[in-house]
Amino acid sequence: MSKGSGRILSILAIGLIFLLCIGSGVLIGVISAALKSMPALEDFEYRPIEATRIYDVNNKLISRLYIENRVWVPLSEIPKELQDAVIAVEDWKFRDHHGVDFMGIIRAALVDIREGKIVQGGSTITQQLAKNAFLTHERTWTRKLQELLYAIQLERTYTKDQILELYLNEVYFFPGQAVYGVEAASQGYFGKSVRYLNLPESALLGGILRNAYIYSPTQHPESAKTRRSVVLKRMALLGYISEDEAQSAMEAPLGVIEPRPSKQIAPYFVDYIRDYLVSKYGHETVYKGGLKVYTTLDLRLQNLANQILLSNLPDGGKDSKGLTQPQAAMVVLDTREGYIRAMVGGRGEDEFNRAVMSYRQPGSAFKPFVYTAALQAGYTPATILDDSPVEYVIPGQAEPWAPVNNDKKFRGPVTARQALEDSINVPSVKLLDQIGTSNAIKMAKSLGITSLVESGRLNDMNLSLVLGGLTRGVTPLEMATAYAVFANQGIKAEPVAILRVEDANGNVLERNTPKRQVALDEQTAYVVTDMLRGVITRGTGKSANIGRPAAGKTGTTTEYTNAWFVGFTPELVTCIWIGNDVQQKPMIYGGTRIGSGKAAAIWGAYMKEALKDMPVSEFPVPSGVVFSKICTESGMLAGESCPNTTTEVFVEGTEPRQLCYLHTRxxxxxxxxxxxxxxxxxxxxxxxxxxxxxxxxxxxxxxxxxxxxxxxxxxxxxxxxxxxxxxxxxxxxxxxxxxxxxxxxxxxxxx
Ligand SMILES: [Zn+2]
Ligand SMILES: [Zn+2]
Incomplete structure (x- = not known):
C-alpha cells in the first residue's frame, strides 16, 4: 500500500468517525424527541372498548362504529397452518428476532430514501402489533421510531406465542366493516370458526391481512387466489408444508361465503365520515373511543333516497364482482348551508362511494356553467345565438370538428334561453367559443367544480367542455355543490357532513359551521336559475316537474353511458347520476335506453316526497334584476307586431333597449x-x-x-x-x- 493511499484511508476514517458522531447525536436527539411524544407505557393495557355513535341531524342514531363480534381465541385454538401462513408472508424470522428486523429496516429505509417518503413497511409482526394496537397510522419518521421502541418493549414483556396471539386477535381484516381478529374474519369469510380452517383457507386468510381491499376474496377473487398461491409457495419454501400440499391447496376453491348483508341505512355516508374521522382521530379512538358524531344527515330524506332511487333503477344484471348494474349515486344538499342531507353511493354497500369517488362525464349538465360565464360577460337569456353548421380546426387533427345537435337538426337563430332549455349543442359550442374556455373554466371552478384539468397533453381547455366532454369527469357531490350556488343566490357553501364531534366524556372535539363564500353575483344566479326553471317547465327536464318552483339540468353522454339530473328548489339541491361501473358500457336494457329522462323522473319522484311537508317557496328575486317584454325572434324589445313575445329576466343594465327591428312598423x-x-x-x-x-x-x-x-x-x-x-x-x-x-x-x- 502506498503512502498516498494510506493518507486517503486515514482521512476517510477520520471523516467516517466524524460522521458517526454527528449521526449518533442526531439519532439521540430524534429518539429522545420520539420518546417525549410517546404515550406512556402504561397505555399498553387494553382500554375498555366503546362504540362510536353517529347521529343524524335530529339526533337519531344512524350507525355505530365498533369492533364487530370480536371473539378472542387463544393461540392453541388457532390452526398451526394459519400461524405458519401469517409468519411465512409477514415476518419469516419472527421466531428469531428481538422485535425488530434490522436488516429489513435498512432495506426498507434505502427504498424510503430513494422515494423520499416512507413507502416500505419492513415491519415485523411485533412492530405491526405495536402500530395497530397503540399508535395511529401516520407515516412519519417519529411514528416509525416509536413503533420500533414499542416493539422492543413488547418483546421484553411477552413471549413469542403471546405476541402472535395478540397479533392474530388484533389484526385488522375488514377495513370497511370494522371486523378485527382471525375469529371474526373466519366467521365473515367462511361462516365458521377459525378452529376449523383447513390449509387453503388458512393460507387465504393469512394472505389477506396485508391488504383487505386488494385481496378481498369476495370483491377480487382472482387477486385473492393469486395471493393465496403466493402464501402457499412461501410456506413450502420455508418447509412448513410440502410442495405437494401446497400444490393441491392451490387448486382448492376459495370457499368464501356471500358477505352478510348489513342493514345499514346510510352505508356510503357512514364510510365517508368514517374515513375522515379515522384520518383525524386515529383508528383506535374511532372504533374504541366512544365518540359521539352529530351529522347533517336527515334520516327521513336518506330513507326516501334509498327507497326511490333503488326502486326506480333498471336491472341490468350482476357484473363479475356481483354488483348489480347499472349503478347510481345521489347527493342531497341543503342549499343554504351545504349540509349533506342524504347520500347514496351505489346500489349495494360496497367500498366504492360513487357519490364522491366516481368521476364521470357530465354531458350537458355542464352547460349551465358556461351560460353563467356568458351572463357575467354581458350575454342575456335573450341573446340570439346561431344554430347553424360550423367546423372548428383542431390543432393536431386532420379532420375539423363539426359539433351536431342531438336531433341532427339546425334551428337557425335561437335565444340563449332556448339553447339551454332544449340543450342545443351547436349554439352552446359557439357561445363557449365567443366567451373563451378559460372564462368558462374559471366560472366552473369558482362554483365548486374541482376536477377540471387545465394543463397537460389531455386537458379541458377546448370547446367540447360545454358538452361535458371532460378529461377526468366530475363527481355527483361536486355537481350538487356547484348547482347549489344558483339556488343560494350566488353563495357557495362547502358540503358539510359533520356538525359536532364529542369524546366519550362529552367534550367537544370539533364543531363545524357552514363555510360560505360569494361565488357569483345574486342577479346572475337568479337569471341562471330562471333559465334552468325553463328546462323543467318547457325543455328537456319535463319529467322533473314537481308542481312547485324548481330548476335543473339534464345530462346524457354519448351512447347512454351516463345519465344525470341535477336540480334544486329554494330548499334542497339533489344530484342524480346513473351509469355502469364500466365507464363505456351503454345503458340499453331490453331495447330501453336509459338517459337523463330517467334521472329527471327519479329526481321528480324524490323531490315531491322530500318536500311534501314544506311550504312552497319561491326563488327570491334580488334587486338589480329587471323584467322586459321581448321578441323571441330578435331578442329585442317587443313591438306591437312581434308574433312571439315573452317576459324575460335580465341583470339590470343588460336588458335590450332597442325595439325589435324585425317586426316593428x-x-x-x-x-x-x-x-x-x-x-x-x-x-x-x-x-x-x-x-x-x-x-x-x-x-x-x-x-x-x-x-x-x-x-x-x-x-x-x-x-x-x-x-x-x-x-x-x-x-x-x-x-x-x-x-x-x-x-x-x-x-x-x-x-
Ligand atoms: Zn319581433
Ligand atoms: Zn325649420
Missing amino acids: IQEVDVCAESGQLAGRYCPPDQVERRRYLASNGLRILHDGTIAQGQSIPRVTCQVHTWWTTDSHSARSQESLEPEDSSFSYEDNPN
Whole structure:
C-alpha cells in the first residue's frame, strides 16, 4: 500500500468517525424527541372498548362504529397452518428476532430514501402489533421510531406465542366493516370458526391481512387466489408444508361465503365520515373511543333516497364482482348551508362511494356553467345565438370538428334561453367559443367544480367542455355543490357532513359551521336559475316537474353511458347520476335506453316526497334584476307586431333597449332640427333630419334604438322657416305651405 493511499484511508476514517458522531447525536436527539411524544407505557393495557355513535341531524342514531363480534381465541385454538401462513408472508424470522428486523429496516429505509417518503413497511409482526394496537397510522419518521421502541418493549414483556396471539386477535381484516381478529374474519369469510380452517383457507386468510381491499376474496377473487398461491409457495419454501400440499391447496376453491348483508341505512355516508374521522382521530379512538358524531344527515330524506332511487333503477344484471348494474349515486344538499342531507353511493354497500369517488362525464349538465360565464360577460337569456353548421380546426387533427345537435337538426337563430332549455349543442359550442374556455373554466371552478384539468397533453381547455366532454369527469357531490350556488343566490357553501364531534366524556372535539363564500353575483344566479326553471317547465327536464318552483339540468353522454339530473328548489339541491361501473358500457336494457329522462323522473319522484311537508317557496328575486317584454325572434324589445313575445329576466343594465327591428312598423319623417316641427321647403337643408317614429304610438326612436318618451311625431310644419321669414321667399310660391306627402314613408319590414 502506498503512502498516498494510506493518507486517503486515514482521512476517510477520520471523516467516517466524524460522521458517526454527528449521526449518533442526531439519532439521540430524534429518539429522545420520539420518546417525549410517546404515550406512556402504561397505555399498553387494553382500554375498555366503546362504540362510536353517529347521529343524524335530529339526533337519531344512524350507525355505530365498533369492533364487530370480536371473539378472542387463544393461540392453541388457532390452526398451526394459519400461524405458519401469517409468519411465512409477514415476518419469516419472527421466531428469531428481538422485535425488530434490522436488516429489513435498512432495506426498507434505502427504498424510503430513494422515494423520499416512507413507502416500505419492513415491519415485523411485533412492530405491526405495536402500530395497530397503540399508535395511529401516520407515516412519519417519529411514528416509525416509536413503533420500533414499542416493539422492543413488547418483546421484553411477552413471549413469542403471546405476541402472535395478540397479533392474530388484533389484526385488522375488514377495513370497511370494522371486523378485527382471525375469529371474526373466519366467521365473515367462511361462516365458521377459525378452529376449523383447513390449509387453503388458512393460507387465504393469512394472505389477506396485508391488504383487505386488494385481496378481498369476495370483491377480487382472482387477486385473492393469486395471493393465496403466493402464501402457499412461501410456506413450502420455508418447509412448513410440502410442495405437494401446497400444490393441491392451490387448486382448492376459495370457499368464501356471500358477505352478510348489513342493514345499514346510510352505508356510503357512514364510510365517508368514517374515513375522515379515522384520518383525524386515529383508528383506535374511532372504533374504541366512544365518540359521539352529530351529522347533517336527515334520516327521513336518506330513507326516501334509498327507497326511490333503488326502486326506480333498471336491472341490468350482476357484473363479475356481483354488483348489480347499472349503478347510481345521489347527493342531497341543503342549499343554504351545504349540509349533506342524504347520500347514496351505489346500489349495494360496497367500498366504492360513487357519490364522491366516481368521476364521470357530465354531458350537458355542464352547460349551465358556461351560460353563467356568458351572463357575467354581458350575454342575456335573450341573446340570439346561431344554430347553424360550423367546423372548428383542431390543432393536431386532420379532420375539423363539426359539433351536431342531438336531433341532427339546425334551428337557425335561437335565444340563449332556448339553447339551454332544449340543450342545443351547436349554439352552446359557439357561445363557449365567443366567451373563451378559460372564462368558462374559471366560472366552473369558482362554483365548486374541482376536477377540471387545465394543463397537460389531455386537458379541458377546448370547446367540447360545454358538452361535458371532460378529461377526468366530475363527481355527483361536486355537481350538487356547484348547482347549489344558483339556488343560494350566488353563495357557495362547502358540503358539510359533520356538525359536532364529542369524546366519550362529552367534550367537544370539533364543531363545524357552514363555510360560505360569494361565488357569483345574486342577479346572475337568479337569471341562471330562471333559465334552468325553463328546462323543467318547457325543455328537456319535463319529467322533473314537481308542481312547485324548481330548476335543473339534464345530462346524457354519448351512447347512454351516463345519465344525470341535477336540480334544486329554494330548499334542497339533489344530484342524480346513473351509469355502469364500466365507464363505456351503454345503458340499453331490453331495447330501453336509459338517459337523463330517467334521472329527471327519479329526481321528480324524490323531490315531491322530500318536500311534501314544506311550504312552497319561491326563488327570491334580488334587486338589480329587471323584467322586459321581448321578441323571441330578435331578442329585442317587443313591438306591437312581434308574433312571439315573452317576459324575460335580465341583470339590470343588460336588458335590450332597442325595439325589435324585425317586426316593428317605423315611420320616417323629415324634421327641422331647429323647430322640432315637420321640415318644410323653407327649412335650411343642414337643419333637416330624417327621424324615426313608432307607427303605433308616434314616439321617437333615437339613433341607438331606444325610445325617447315625450318626443312624439310632429304634426305641424316648421313655423320658424317660412316663406316670409326667409330671404328667398320671392322664389317660393304660397301654395307650398302644405307639408309634402313625400316626407312620410312607411317601413314595413316583416322579417
Ligand atoms: Zn319581433
Ligand atoms: Zn325649420
